[in-house]
Amino acid sequence: MSGRMKNNEPGLLSRRGFINRLIASGAVIGGVSLFGNKIFAIGNKKPIRRFHISMQAEAWLENPELISIMKNAGISDVWMGSYLQGKWYHTPTELRESADFLKSKGFNAHVLTVPLGHPGNAIDPSDDSWSEKKENWENACDYDGSLYSGTSIHSPVVEDNIEAHKLLADEGFDILFLDDDFRLGKYPGKIGGCFCDNCKNDFLKKYNYNSDDWEMLIESVEKRDPTKVLRSWIEYICDKEYDMFVALQKATPQMEIGIMVMYFGAEKSGIDLSKYQDVPFRVGEMMFGDDSFGKVKGKTDELFSALFHMRFVKPELAYSESTTYPQDALSAKNMAAKLTVSLFTDVRNTMFMSGLQPFPVEYWKTLAPAMKKSARIHEEIAGLKPEGPFKHYWGWDSRLVGKDQPFSLFLASGIPFEVIDELTSDGWIFLSNEDAKSVVEGRVVAQNNNLVVRKESELVGDNFIQLEETMDDIFAFKKRLIPSLRNIPYIDGDIPAVFSWYPVAGKALIWNVNEVKQSYKIILNEKALHEVSIDGLDVVLISV
Structure with missing residues (x-):
């Protein structure tokens, strides 16, 4: 050839x-x-x-x-x-x-x-x-x-x-x-x-x-x-x-x-x-190298x-x-970790x-x-939909005029989450700066006082909860919410992990997003269900 x-x-x-x-x-x-x-x-x-x-x-x-x-x-x-x-x-x-x-x-x-x-x-x-x-x-x-x-x-x-x-x-x-x-x-x-x-x-x-x-x-x-x-x-x-x-x-x-x-x-x-x-x-x-995906x-x-x-x-x-990209910008272990995004x-x-x-x-x-x-x-x-009190939302203002900078760190909080396409009255919804502004300007109507926004957005109102997008702030917020979590499993503590819960199947998926091995305790209604040890960047499926 x-x-x-x-x-x-x-x-x-x-x-x-x-x-x-x-x-x-x-x-x-x-x-x-x-x-x-x-x-x-x-x-x-x-x-x-x-x-x-x-x-x-x-x-x-x-x-x-x-x-x-x-x-x-x-x-x-x-x-x-x-x-x-x-x-x-x-x-x-x-x-x-x-x-x-x-x-x-x-x-x-x-x-x-x-x-x-x-x-x-x-x-x-x-x-x-x-x-x-x-x-x-x-x-x-x-x-x-x-x-x-x-x-x-x-x-x-x-x-x-x-x-x-x-x-x-x-x-x-x-x-x-x-x-x-x-x-x-x-x-x-x-x-x-x-x-x-x-x-x-x-x-x-x-x-x-x-x-x-x-x-x-x-x-x-x-x-x-x-x-x-x-x-x-x-x-x-x-x-x-x-x-x-x-x-x-x-x-x-x-x-x-x-x-x-x-x-x-x-x-x-x-x-x-x-x-x-x-x-x-x-x-x-987008994260094509260790410098970006490694965080x-x-x-x-x-x-x-x-x-x-x-x-x-x-x-x-x-x-x-x-x-x-280039071809060796990601390490082998991080390329393998990308497989978990598809899960x-x-x-x-x-x-x-x-x-x-x-x-x-x-x-x-x-x-x-x-x-x-x-x-x-x-x-x-396959085919199961995750459920949880934390809400993933990406609205029209993000799609039309946004800078594509999501408030995403909540996904690593150890609290289960779900994807929504409209604002809901239940749970806590994490908004981009542009979607938060759309609420202030009346293009989107809030259903409750459950909208989490970055402090940098400088948006105030009864509907908003202001946080810095840091794991410290998110874990502090998590601790305040835990007493209200009834019949919802979560990961105890303040070690970052993505936790996806599939109640219909009685399963949960845990991704250790850290480079080193970590132990995680899963709690349901104040009782410990599991304690699992997961290698760095690895993923496990458990029964809940």
């Missing part, structure tokens, strides 16, 4: 007839452990949890042992980079050859693209050429007039991607992910869209706005004020992105298309979450984002973004990613047994 090819136009290659679809997902290899044992219940046609990896042919050509290592670890599907930022990394013919090889080894083979480009090199840090998209794709224009590469839709972006998809579909590929990321926001927390003159004029015409309205839009973006014109703008960019998605679907109906959604990706980034509920969906994660706050932020996205997608269609969120497909370069082969010694354990636990809790 030849090496990477750059700037090859899709239309230059002749197409083959459509090849029969690849082996259905969930092949036996997905249920094989490191030692050849089943990791899912005998009699199941498909495993609950499946393991995927994004990897390029260079990796297994340079290290042929990778094939058997991945197979024995339980990897069932391999995803290869194809049309990235308007350039072919490998041609469709080369990808078909790699797919045939992978199929012969028991894997399902699929492809991914980077359809819009990325504002920075998120593909291969050793190759600066990936900082730029295809030359004739226009740059995006921010609201302040600055230009940057990627995350905008101008002709011929849609047309070029359609041609690339046709070539890939004609080579028999059955599913494709729009990767890294399918969004119109420059980065998390950014109100997206291209503010160039063409987009400006199109928007003003479509909504019958004038130049004064445009000035109000720019001011609203700058101040993060969810005005009528800003809401129209967000609707506009969501329509633009979804129109591209539909055009790609229609061009190759024989090939399923999924989207990779960035960390807290939502409407302000052009992603109308309600429109992607029935397609493969990569939930937004308790990094773990709870990542978990918070994934919990939010799972409000909109079926577990069977949900994929993780279990990424280390708490019921994400059924783990996707290991590391850009174009594979993560170190020695990582598999840690990952393989962790994958087996995670799959075994997932069998017991």
Whole structure:
């Protein structure tokens, strides 16, 4: 197989007839452990949890042992980079050859693209050429007039991607992910869209706005004020992105298309979450290195984002973004710990990613047994909804104008929690600064005096409980609440842990988010139920 090819136009290659679809997902290899044992219940046609990896042919050509290592670890599907930022990394013919090889080894083979480009090199840090998209794709224009590469839709972006998809579909590929990321926001927390003159004029015409309205839009973006014109703008960019998605679907109906959604990706980034509920969906994660994921706050932020996205997608269609970037930025133990995010969120497909370069082969010694354990636990809790007095909430103001800075540390309090999409009168609801402001300004109505906000928000009122987002403040708050917890289990003490309670099944999941081994005592109605010792970053399932 030849090496990477750059700037090859899709239309230059002749197409083959459509090849029969690849082996259905969930092949036996997905249920094989490191030692050849089943990791899912005998009699199941498909495993609950499946393991995927994004990897390029260079990796297994340079290290042929990778094939058997991945197979024995339980990897069932391999995803290869194809049309990235308007350039072919490998041609469709080369990808078909790699797919045939992978199929012969028991894997399902699929492809991914980077359809819009990325504002920075998120593909291969050793190759600066990936900082730029295809030359004739226009740059995006921010609201302040600055230009940057990627995350905008101008002709011929849609047309070029359609041609690339046709070539890939004609080579028999059955599913494709729009990767890294399918969004119109420059980065998390950014109100997206291209503010160039063409987009400006199109928007003003479509909504019958004038130049004064445009000035109000720019001011609203700058101040993060969810005005009528800003809401129209967000609707506009969501329509633009979804129109591209539909055009790609229609061009190759024989090939399923999924989207990779960035960390807290939502409407302000052009992603109308309600429109992607029935397609493969990569939930937004972000902590790609030990410096970020190694902190308790990094773990709870990542978990918070994934919990939010799972409000909109079926577990069977949900994929993780279990990424280390660069390829060794996360340690093996932290990559294994990312598997636990999928347990708490019921994400059924783990996707290991590391850009174009594979993560170190020695990582598999840690990952393989962790994958087996995670799959075994997932069998017991799949489909269950956690319940608890602490409430995970991410409202419209966070989705429209928020900075994507969640109040998330409560997830490590040892108090069980649940996910809500509207404010409730029971329990305690932890709000972002923007969602708290929406209550003050009357866009959302509080149901009780149970809204926990950061002190930095400087919001006061009968509905608010002010805390610093520190474990010390959260544990002090926990101690005040414990006398009111009736028939609700919790973890005693002030050692951080994520505690998910499934009362219907009489189960609870505990994640030690610390680097070292810890002992935890579970209390119910003032009586000790269990005392469990959990290794650093490990997870256990108990009966409650």
